[in-house]
Amino acid sequence: MTYDLVIVGGGVWGSAAAQAAVRAGSSVLLLEANIGLAQESSAKSGGILTDLLWHPEDQAFVRRSRELYAEARETSVDVSVARKVGMLTLAEGEHGTALQHRTQDLRDRGIPFELLDRREIVRRFPRLDRLREDTVALWTPNDWHLNPTAYAQEATAAARGAGLTVRSQSHVDGIRLEDGKVSVQAGGAMYEGHRALIAAGTWTRKLVRLAGLDLALMPYRVQLSSLELGEPHQLPIVWHLSTDVYLVPDGEKDVLAGDGTRLSEFDPDDYQTSGDDQFEEEIAERLLMVSSLGERAGLRSSWAGLVGATPDRRPLVGRLGDRLYVACGDQGIGVMRGPAIGELAAKVALDLAEAPHLRPDRFPPEPFEIRPGFTLD
Ligand SMILES: Cc1cc2nc3c(=O)[nH]c(=O)nc-3n(C[C@H](O)[C@H](O)[C@H](O)COP(=O)(O)OP(=O)(O)OC[C@H]3O[C@@H](n4cnc5c(N)ncnc54)[C@H](O)[C@@H]3O)c2cc1C
Known part of the structure; x- marks a missing residue:
């Protein structure tokens, strides 16, 4: 045929x-x-x-x-195909200003969003208890987890x-x-x-x-880890612009944390598919910049995959x-x-x-x- x-x-x-x-x-x-x-x-x-x-x-x-x-x-039959969880994009200093400049585009496109100051972020998401005073956030409630x-x-x-x-x-x-x-x-x-x-x-x-x-x-390498937080976190997807770390809720007490990007070329048939030692060591520390949940975070696993530039x-x-x-x-x-x-x-x-x-x-x-x-x- x-x-x-x-x-x-x-x-x-x-x-x-x-x-x-x-x-x-x-x-x-x-x-x-x-x-x-x-x-x-x-x-x-x-x-x-x-x-x-x-x-x-x-x-x-x-x-x-x-x-x-x-x-x-x-x-x-699998309800996890797509779930609305919302995303909170956190930024400080220059990044905060850049984030605010983006709101007009969202408004023009009719995308629902809210710009939150630090107090409001903490009121809604109390576990984000390590934020700098000048932190602002863009809350986009219609973002999904797939x-x-x-x-x-x-x-x-x-x-x-x-x-x-x-x-x-x-x-x-x-x-x-x-x-x-x-x-x-x-x-x-x-x-x-x-x-x-x-x-x-x-x-x-x-x-x-x-x-x-x-x-x-050109394939390049990105990394993700599964962190056990040991207690309910009630977090949405969180993207912290200043450290370029993102968190994705994975059940009540776990999160996936990335990204550990390596911007050089890798061979899809020959690269390290587990996370680097350095990435594993740093990821909980970087989480600590936004939440004390990082203090007791335990690493379940980490992995790397390639994406194409x-x-x-x-x-x-x-x-x-x-x-x-x-x-x-x-x-x-x-x-x-x-x-x-x-x-x-x-x-x-x-x-x-x-x-x-x-x-x-x-x-x-x-x-x-x-x-x-x-x-x-
Ligand atoms: C750690 C990590 C986090 C990411 N997070 C996000 C995210 O949050 N949101 C997002 O949008 N994207 C994310 N991405 C990117 C996303 O995963 C990719 O963009 C997407 O999966 C690409 O899909 P694809 O079908 O092109 O490639 P793939 O899923 O890699 O599919 C390619 C397929 O081709 C098959 N194949 C290869 N060679 C052969 C062959 N010789 N014969 C037959 N079959 C072959 C492979 O087995 C594979 O199944 C992430 C990627 C990684 C690695």
């Missing part, structure tokens, strides 16, 4: 692309190296979805992703009966572009598609190289070679935008949409300065 579209990579992006392509009436084969979907970066993420992204296109991606996550939540793995399962579940074939434990190790079709080799088997979409996260560059192509994608921090979506398309370049904010970008990528691959400004060949495949994606600018 020759599929309309072969998708390589079953993370949030590839799963969303598969769903969108099936909805457009295509036959789709989704090849995933792991035993289950969304077990790599998507599973390692903090799961934050926020409207505090400043690029208008990202704001639109988040809006569309919200709709797709909400749809999955409606049909899934479970990307549950989303990927749900997004593909309905599509499986409607034109989607999923092959897990299928590690792609060969791609050939031939006249009129793409041949993809995985686990000793050969599959054919009229077109192929590589949505393999930070592995995407290695995969397109199998077809003799290349692109400007591009020269302009915008995703790479579109045609790279004859019948070969890609979707990558998440900049560490790919769970919150993933369903929308995956959908767009599928539509571009099927000639149902255009995104010339995201063309994957808009940069030469050369080294560039890696800059983080989740920032205030």
Whole structure:
């Protein structure tokens, strides 16, 4: 059988692309190296979805992703697919001023928010008891916590009966572009598609190289830890701009704390997947800058994952070679935008949409300065 579209990579992006392509009436084969979907970066993420992204296109991606996550939540038995928990962005000094400047943009977009002074922050969230006098906070109550793995399962579940074939434990190790079709080799088997979409996260560059192509994608490393606080914390998602630490509630008494970003290039097949000693030592100390909960915080575990940088921090979506398309370049904010970008990528691959400004060949495949994606600018 020759599929309309072969998708390589079953993370949030590839799963969303598969769903969108099936909805457009295509036959789709989704090849995933792991035993289950969304077990790599998507599973390692903090799961934050926020409207505090400043690029208008990202704001639109988040809006569309919200709709797709909400749809999955409606049909899934797993209520953790998407939960409204709210996010508190804390800042002091210059960062505080920068944060206040951003409120006009939120107002213009109709995003609910409140600007809180230190007294009001502590009144609402008493465990934030170590804040500096000049701390201000932006409270965005509609921000969500996501479970990307549950989303990927749900997004593909309905599509499986409607034109989607999923092959897990299928590690792609060969791609050939031939006249009129793409041949993809995985686990000793050969599959054919009229077109192929590589949505393999930070592995995407290695995969397109199998077809003799290349692109400007540099994987960098981010870290997260699970901290046991030993008592109920009643915290929302907290992002402390001055230390660049974020906390994500993980049950009543635990939080996930990140980020320990290392802005240099890593190999997705050869990097340390546990947290660095230094990150583990510092993370509770950094928590102490906002809360005394850090005093008794115990480290349950820590891990590192890779995210993909591009020269302009915008995703790479579109045609790279004859019948070969890609979707990558998440900049560490790919769970919150993933369903929308995956959908767009599928539509571009099927000639149902255009995104010339995201063309994957808009940069030469050369080294560039890696800059983080989740920032205030
Ligand atoms: C610690 C950490 C915290 C993060 N926090 C957030 C957050 O709070 N909010 C947010 O929006 N984003 C966050 N991110 C980023 C987010 O996780 C990524 O942007 C997102 O998961 C990218 O999804 P993806 O589908 O492109 O990649 P992935 O989830 O990595 O999926 C790629 C898939 O391709 C498969 N694959 C690779 N090679 C092959 C092959 N040869 N053959 C077959 N399959 C292959 C892999 O197995 C994998 O399943 C975080 C990331 C990390 C690491």
